Amino acid sequence: MKYELLARDGKSKARAGFLTTDHGIIETPVFMPVGTAATVKAIHHKDLAEQVNPDIILGNTYHLFLRPGLEVMEAAGGIHRFMSWEKPVLTDSGGYQVYSLAEKRKLTDDGVTFQSHIDGSRHFFSPERVMDIQRILGADIIMAFDECTPYPCDHGYAEKSMKLTHAWLNRCCSHFDQTAPRYGYQQSLFPIVQGSTYAGLRRDSARFVSDCDREGNAIGGLSVGEPVELMYEMTELVCAILPEDKPRYLMGVGTPENILESIALGVDMFDCVMPTRNARNGMLFTGEGIINIRNKKWQHDFSPIDPEGTAFVDQMYSRAYLRHLFVAGEMLGPMIATQHNLSFYVWLVREARKHILQNDYNAWKDSMIGKISRRL
RNA sequence: GGGGGGGUUCCAGAGCGGUCAAAUGGGGCAGACUGUAAAUCUGUUGGCUAAGCCUUCGGAGGUUCGAAUCCUUCCCCCCCCA
Numbered sequence: 001m002k003y004e005l006l007a008r009d010g011k012s013k014a015r016a017g018f019l020t021t022d023h024g025i026i027e028t029p030v031f032m033p034v035g036t037a038a039t040v041k042a043i044h045h046k047d048l049a050e051q052v053n054p055d056i057i058l059g060n061t062y063h064l065f066l067r068p069g070l071e072v073m074e075a076a077g078g079i080h081r082f083m084s085w086e087k088p089v090l091t092d093s094g095g096y097q098v099y100s101l102a103e104k105r106k107l108t109d110d111g112v113t114f115q116s117h118i119d120g121s122r123h124f125f126s127p128e129r130v131m132d133i134q135r136i137l138g139a140d141i142i143m144a145f146d147e148c149t150p151y152p153c154d155h156g157y158a159e160k161s162m163k164l165t166h167a168w169l170n171r172c173c174s175h176f177d178q179t180a181p182r183y184g185y186q187q188s189l190f191p192i193v194q195g196s197t198y199a200g201l202r203r204d205s206a207r208f209v210s211d212c213d214r215e216g217n218a219i220g221g222l223s224v225g226e227p228v229e230l231m232y233e234m235t236e237l238v239c240a241i242l243p244e245d246k247p248r249y250l251m252g253v254g255t256p257e258n259i260l261e262s263i264a265l266g267v268d269m270f271d272c273v274m275p276t277r278n279a280r281n282g283m284l285f286t287g288e289g290i291i292n293i294r295n296k297k298w299q300h301d302f303s304p305i306d307p308e309g310t311a312f313v314d315q316m317y318s319r320a321y322l323r324h325l326f327v328a329g330e331m332l333g334p335m336i337a338t339q340h341n342l343s344f345y346v347w348l349v350r351e352a353r354k355h356i357l358q359n360d361y362n363a364w365k366d367s368m369i370g371k372i373s374r375r376l
Numbered sequence: 377g378g379g380g381g382g383g384u385u386c387c388a389g390a391g392c393g394g395u396c397a398a399a400u401g402g403g404g405c406a407g408a409c410u411g412u413a414a415a416u417c418u419g420u421u422g423g424c425u426a427a428g429c430c431u432u433c434g435g436a437g438g439u440u441c442g443a444a445u446c447c448u449u450c451c452c453c454c455c456c457c458a
Contacts, residue, residue, distance in 0.1 A: 036412050058411075096411045104413085117413040148411070192411090223410040231410095251411035258410070273412045280415045281408085296405070326415095327404095334415050 001140070001188040001215045003028075003247050009361035013239060013266035016356040019216075019247055021140045022185035023080065023088040026055040028247055028268040029356075031259065031349040032090060033342050034276060036060040037067070038083040041276050042331075042338040045084060051311045052342040056087060056140070058271050061133050062094035062101075065123070066116050070136050078138025078183045090271070091139035093130050095192065095220065096252070099148035107147065109164065127171035131179060131189075138183050143218065144172040146192040151225040158196035165194045166208050173212055190249060192220040193238050197230045206241035217242045218249040219267070223258070232261060239266035256285055256348055256372045260365045263352050275345045279337035282326045285344050289374030291319070293337065298323040305336070311343035348372075 005017040019026040033040045033048070035057045040048055048054070059079050076082035079089050097114070098105060104115040111126030127145045134142035146165040149158055169191050176189045191209045195201030209217050219238050222231045235250060242248050249269035250262050259270050275285065284291040286306045291298070298319040305322055306314040313336045325333030348368075355364040 032411095034412065041412080042415070060412075063412080090411095092411045097413090099411090101413070143411075146411095218411080220411065225410090249411090254410045272410050273414090274410050277412065277414065277416085278409060281417090283409080292407085294406090329415080331415065 001186060003216065003245065005245065007357050007359070009264070009356045010359050011362040012264035012365075013236075014263045014352070014356045014361045014365075015244075015266060015268065016353045017247070017268065021088045021188075023086060023140050024055070026088055026269075027350075027353060029259075029263045029349050029352055030055050030269050031345045032056045032058050032269065032271040033345075034058045034271055034273045035083075036273075037063050038079055040338075040342070042280055042334045043276075043342065047311075047339050048342070051313075051339055052346055054087075054342070054346050057085065057089055059083075059089055059091045059137065059139060060094070060097075061091050061130060061137065061143075062097040062114070062125075064091070064137055065094070065133050066118055070133065073138075074136050074182070078136075080138065088141070089139040090141040091134050091137050091143065092251075093134065093143040093145045094125055095143065095146035096148050098146075099150060099224065102150070107164075109167070111145075111168075127168040128175040131172055131175040135179055135182055135187070138181070139187065140185070141188050141190055141216065142176075144169050144189060144191045146194060146220055148221050148224065149194060149196045151197065153196045155196075155198055155201075158194075158198055158201055162194045162196075162201050162205050165192065166205070169209070169212060173214070188215040190214060190216045190218045192218040192251070193242075194221045195234075196221055197226050197234060199234070199237055202234050202238050203241060206238045210241060210243055214246075216247040216249060216269075218251050218269075220251045222250065223252045223254050223272075228258065231258070232265060235262055235267060236265045242266075256345065257369050259345075259349065260352060260369055263349075263356075264362060264365055270349070272345075275341035276338055279341040280334040282333075282337065283341075284337055285341055285372065286376075287344070287368075287371060289372060289376040291376045293319065293323050293333075294326050295323075305340055306344070309340060309343060310347045311339050313339050314343070 002020045003017060005015055007016045017028045033054050038059050098112055106113045111124055114123050130145040145168050147161045149161050181187045191212045191214055193205045193209045195205040222234055239248055247268040250267040252272055253262055253270055254272050282292055282294040284293055287308045301319040304315045305317050305319055317336055322336055355361040
């Protein structure tokens with residue numbers, strides 16, 4: 001995998017570039033839709049590919065390991081073939097599940113014992129095991145196994161957890177380097193910066209991660225409930241340390257505003273469930289602001305869902321119709337909303353890239369945030 | 377014709393003398409959601425000049441300190457047997 005930096009914005013740390021993988025080029029900054037269980041929920045591939053057209057999507061190690069399981073994933077020939085997705089894929093390591101399934105896991109220095117949320121069965125994840133699993137899943141970019149700390153998190157625990165993540169990172173790197181890809185194309189391992197909301201820890205972690213000298217670096221443990229100012233502060237100081245010649249991935253972020261602000265801090269890659277999950281719950285992100293399509297005020301609004309939207313559903317359907325689908329519990333509602341939100345996110349980040357290349361990113365970002373953050 | 381059951385807040389449906397503006401579900405309205413245990417979850421749902429007051433449990437009248445709950449009567453539904 002290769003990263004090339006194309007341009008920098010003059011008035012911020014924003015940058016534009018591209019990543020070359022064996023499954024194609026990823027233009028950065030990039031938004032990566034989340035497809036946890038080898039599916040971006042509520043949208044089929046034709047619409048995902050033709051309307052949203054993301055450069056890369058995500059899958060999840062923990063979820064795919066439990067179901068359908070490694071035998072199926074291996075027999076399928078890896079995640080791309082399994083789900084009929086020919087472009088790049090990134091798998092998260094299950095580190096987030098260490099956080100989100102905290103009640104169902106037991107953590108030791110060696111690794112984590114999970115209790116399956118599906119049937120209660122127990123499974124052990126170690127850094128080595130997670131590398132093996134991700135070799136089998138076969139994503140182009142795979143993530144180191146980390147602990148995503150909750151917020152708030154006291155300094156003592158944050159430091160201890162960060163050191164554990166670092167120890168695991170060393171084991172991930174060495175095991176990754178001792179194993180080979182299974183399906184004839186390259187995989188890259190991204191390490192993850194932790195350190196909670198403590199600047200000192202974040203700096204230590206950013207240096208540690210940089211020293212691993214992998215092909216890209218990630219920032220984890222943010223957007224877990226901390227104030228946004230803290231999130232930006234941590235992101236900024238970490239970006240200042242992470243090498244410039246490698247992509248920076250801010251995991252799990254975020255709102256459209258969060259993404260534009262983080263691009264200005266030097267982040268290149270984003271993923272978030274927000275456009276998909278919130279779509280299924282009736283929340284639309286548009287260039288004019290945020291819409292809760294279930295609200296009564298749209299009952300008689302026959303204007304298009306999003307007059308400026310790039311997906312065909314945006315002009316094809318009215319707000320009144322989409323509201324009706326949600327109120328009636330019709331599954332087409334979440335599908336339309338998902339296609340819309342993902343198209344908006346991908347469009348927004350591509351616009352950001354254009355403006356970085358035009359060297360007017362910062363001004364564009366500020367005016368854009370003013371518009372997209374409103375509540376309609 | 378004979379016998380029986382019932383009318384409760386938007387709907388269905390509990391309650392059967394005070395702790396009832398009235399359980400529960402649905403519907404309605406609003407909110408949350410950030411490396412997906414989420415097509416999920418939460419709040420709210422008679423009115424008001426709002427720690428209080430007012431009007432509601434088919435209609436009217438009555439008993440009682442007090443009635444959605446008891447009595448009288450009227451209206452209306454449903455079921456079974458002929």
